[in-house]
Amino acid sequence: MRSIVYLFVTALISFTCITLRAQTSRALFSPAELKEDLNYLRHLVSTVHVNPYSELTPAQYDSLFNNIAASLEDTATATALLKKIRPVMARLSDEHAQLNLKSALLDSAYRNAPVYLPFMLKKKGNTYCIDRCLGNAPAGYSGWEIRSINGVPVDELVSLCALATIGYPDQRTETALHQFGYLYPWAAGTLTTVFNITSTTGKIITVPGIFLKDWEAFFATQAVPACAERLSYTRYGDTGYINACSFDVKAEGRYSRDSIRAVIDGIFKQVKADGITQLIIDVSRNEGGSTAVGDYLISSIYHKPYLSYQTNWKRSDEYLNLLRSWGFDNAPYAAAPVGKVLHFASERISPEPVPYPYNGKTVIVIGPATFSSAMNFATLIRDNHIATLAGQTPVNGHPTSFGEMFYTTLPHTQLFVRFGVKEHIRPSGRVADNYLRPDIRLTDQQMSDIHEMIRHIIAVK
Incomplete structure (x- = not known):
């Protein structure tokens, strides 16, 4: 089953050590309120996150929560609670997770x-x-x-x-x-x-x-610079270069799903007219957006069935209520018992018909910033042997990862909580080295200079 994955500072000239007291104009919270927020977070981690025990065992998580609860014996600010519970979210091994407080609400010292x-x-x-x-x-x-x-x-x-x-x-x-x-x-x-x-x-x-x-x-x-165009195309001799710098889509307008598909069709129409024999699709600075964009790119360069991601999806009332607040009511999900992890095996996906199919050689460029649905796209390419990968190993993105975000705020402190209710498992299955490594390694200079990139790729291939 496929899903769309959306969705993450004057030196003081003093040489005397000053211990600061965290001050805030916000209310202090009672121990009872702090413990209520902690218990709510415990409930969310154990019942809503799809796989909270990928790093810690249930007993270890209980010990972590119990130790935090034992420390909540005095009134404290939301910032103080945030400092105590950040390790809870870290231990989820969820690169999409968030636990934060708006900077305007932090204690004044921070x-x-x-x-x-x-x-x-x-x-x-x-x-x-x-x-x-x-x-x-x-x-x-x-x-x-x-x-x-x-x-x-x-x-x-x-x-x-x-x-x-x-x-x-x-x-x-x-x-x-x-x-x-x-x-x-x-x-x-x-x-x-x-x-x-x-x-x-x-x-x-x-x-x-x-x-x-x-x-x-x-x-x-x-930060990765915002790109004026989600996808753009440039010809370099017999090589075509597509800069796919974002898979983000909007509900309507020039970045709507249909508009982006039209841009892709226009690019491949030009690729055909140019007689391109090698195509480079660069997602090295792409932090994701909609998997539908990556899927349509695959349809344009590959024309045989391929395996999709496997998916685990945790059933919870909290996420179902969030879905319904968005106007969705997924029937199979709603009908499943609370707590059940629904598993969807890899499916054999038939690419969509496209008006200008490309049949030449393709290289996908990945890099440190490749993330989320751009990572999914590159992983589908690798695991289905669709094209060669070049570039550098992504730093934050991993082939198997959590996605489809549940989010809420803790009732008293209003700390923002976000994490995944789905686990996306790469088509080839779990591997100990959960990294996507390129077939062709590029230096920083080759990554920043398209002419150098093309020359190196051609020389290696």
Whole structure:
């Protein structure tokens, strides 16, 4: 059974360590209210998420929740609860999951004080080094091998930062390194504005913190640029290059499903007119949208039946009510008993008839940003041996993953919760190495220069 998958910051010149008290103009919540929100989250994880025990056993999850509940003996803010329960969502190994509070609702220290570290980390062997520096942090810090920060071993901090994010364990660790300074306040026991950094040689430097807005500005520079066109085509001699930078669709207008199909048809009409013998479809910067777009692209380049994804779908009243609020009432889903995991085996899909079928060689380019339905598209290509994959291994996207999002807010703190009710299992089945690796490896230079990309692909093939 197929589904559409939608659907995720001035240094303080001070060298005195200041311990901040988290302040907020929002109400404090009683222990009873905090525990009600925690118990509701426990209920959602155990009964709505399709496979909450891919990483922890039920007993381990119970222990995690029980330990959090035992710590809720005083009034606290929503931010304080968020800090305690982020590891719950991390352990789902769900790269689409979210647990957050709008920045405007965070405790004032998180919003307005320089409690964020101004650098990222990288790992060299068993050593953690300062990598890129942000704000006014001296570039000379880069390369420093760190032992501890404010007396806490850095490896312990990395582990705690990883539990403040989402995704698979190795994915969380990579995020913890690349976003270390941003995630640090969620791992630290107390918030401070100045940090004592101890190197592996015992040298200590004092580093002032930066603000949330500094990290947000950095993230904005790292975001995949929005593309003016969802799909575009350029001819390079006998090679056609399709930049499929987004599979996003809208209900109507130029990005509606029918409009995008018309764009694809127009591209392949031109491909035919140009006499293209090799086609490159680039989804390396594509963060997904609708699987229907990827399916229609496959129909344009492949004309035999192929295997679809397998799907597990958890039946819950909460998700059924959400479906009904959208105007849907899936009869097989509604009729299934609560708690049942409905399994849909791979189906043999017949491609749609298209007006301009392409029969030449095809290469699909993937990259670190390939995600969600773009990942599904590339995985269908790989597992059905439809075309060659080139590029780099996606960082966040995985061939087998969770999708189709349930979302809600916790009743008292209004923390936003989102996770998958479906598990999409690649056509070839589960494998230990849940990564999509290219057949042809491209360097960063080849990924950014289309002429270099084409030359390398032609040389290798």
